[in-house]
Amino acid sequence: xxxxxxxxxxxxEMGLSPTIIALTVVSSIVxxxxxxxSSRENEYKKLMDSFIERKEESD
Numbered sequence: 001x002x003x004x005x006x007x008x009x010x011x012x013e014m015g016l017s018p019t020i021i022a023l024t025v026v027s028s029i030v031x032x033x034x035x036x037x038s039s040r041e042n043e044y045k046k047l048m049d050s051f052i053e054r055k056e057e058s059d
Contacts, residue, residue, distance in 0.1 A: 011021060
């Protein structure tokens with residue numbers, strides 16, 4: 001009776017080969033790392049821009 005509650009397909013039943021799964025995992029990791037890196041760079045750029053603006057205003 002409890003087995004009717006849970007339903008899942010294996011990767012092979014969905015037509016996913018180990019190559020496709022590996023490619024998906026690698027692509028996901030590359031995306032997350034790239035997003036984090038670009039976000040950090042944008043933060044630093046905004047911080048430097050605001051610092052330069054303050055310095056120019058005080059001159």
